[in-house]
């Protein structure tokens with residue numbers, strides 16, 4: 001199986017071109033676990049498939065490194081956009097991509113070499129009601145500054161869906177130990193029936209925030225695009241930041257705008273192709289049903 005290793009600000013995935021590789025009978029959750037392994041596989045935060053779509057120009061499927069399938073991935077969308085443009089799957093600099101969380105619209109700015117350099121994704125509208133996160137409780141209620149007690153600590157969080165769930169917590173000062181300890185406890189808290197991504201945010205000023213993440217199904221990653229969008233939305237909802245913010249992630253910066261005129265969130269940042277190769281490990285196939 002041919003693959004391409006790409007990252008968006010260090011959030012790295014193994015990308016497989018489903019236009020060329022037959023994936024119908026493949027056990028994709030198991031394949032993701034195998035290829036993501038940083039010692040026995042290729043290494044990555046998960047597996048992303050670039051596929052044909054009946055509803056859009058392309059379709060993206062995202063698997064975390066624990067094998068769970070996610071409904072969206074912001075860094076993945078920028079990498080998929082770069083892949084389809086640089087590899088000649090499209091000549092358009094603006095197109096549509098279907099995800100399980102909805103259809104989004106990337107726009108590519110090319111560099112001096114003619115390749116995709118900076119990509120802006122129209123991520124659509126954030127979804128704020130509990131039923132969209134999903135989160136237990138009154139289905140139509142928004143969750144802004146909600147108390148959450150975990151063991152000895154009292155937190156408050158804001159819940160935002162960017163197609164996938166995010167719980168955003170604001171701190172005076174970020175501590176990596178908190179991300180590693182409280183991240184998995186909040187990810188698996190009973191409030192979130194489908195688990196959640198967890199963002200740890202420090203506001204620097206109204207236009208800049210520091211960002212750490214514990215990703216559902218992948219743990220600590222260097223960046224999370226949907227998480228950066230969700231954090232920007234949470235910053236506005238809680239009155240802490242403006243609608244345009246620079247998000248400083250461990251792997252670099254993203255520019256996020258939550259536009260008032262259309263209520264859409266726009267994410268701008270780079271995408272990087274690192275190497276291509278052929279996976280020689282065993283491909284896990286689905287069990288054939290016996291008649």
Ligand SMILES: N[C@@H](CCC[C@H](N)C(=O)O)C(=O)O
Pocket residue numbers: 011062064069070071072073074075076164165197215216217218221223224225226227
């Ligand atoms: N890294 C991604 C998000 C990947 C999926 C997430 N872990 C989930 O399960 O929802 C991003 O850049 O948005």
